[in-house]
Amino acid sequence: MKRTTLLVTSSIILLTILLAVFNYACKKDIMVNTENKEQAALNAPYWVCDGVLHFSSADSYFNLVDSLIQLDYKEFRQWEKSIGFSSFWSEQHAILERVEKVSKEDDFYCIAAENPNLVYIRDNEMELVDISSRYRLVCNVD
Structure with missing residues (x-):
């Protein structure tokens, strides 16, 4: 039972970390795309x-x-x-x-x-x- 609880807790922590990393990566892409559009406007x-x-x-x-x-x-x-x-x-x-x-x-x-x-x-x-x-x-x- 302790093993199952430990496994579930570990899975939840790992999933939370992966979601946080994924969310950060998406936000970074959005920021880069916005910066590229602004830069393109300045060069146009x-x-x-x-x-x-x-x-x-x-x-x-x-x-x-x-x-x-x-x-x-x-x-x-x-x-x-x-x-x-x-x-x-x-x-x-x-x-x-x-x-x-x-x-x-x-x-x-x-x-x-x-x-x-x-x-x-x-x-x-x-x-x-x-x-x-x-x-x-x-x-x-x-």
Whole structure:
């Protein structure tokens, strides 16, 4: 009986030690992966954080904008999706697509009222909020 109790106690202690070691190893891997992602972001010319595009330098900004203006709309949208970003320009484009499908004038005004940071009504016509054509490619709505 003492042997059985000793064996059970030893097994529990050994299992506890193994679980503690395993838990530590997993946490260490998570920490290393997080550090690698942070380091990769620091080495990348640009990255997205909380929906905002960040640049490592002014040159990175200008290089990216110069390459983006060469893309057609479909290529540009694919680029946005690949990095998890939605630009001011894409949001405005989506509003214009909604407006084209509107059949009632009231809906037209509702769309403008819902999106005052993107569009506005002047002389009964919808106008786009005007920001630099280059900047709208890399800034978000907020």
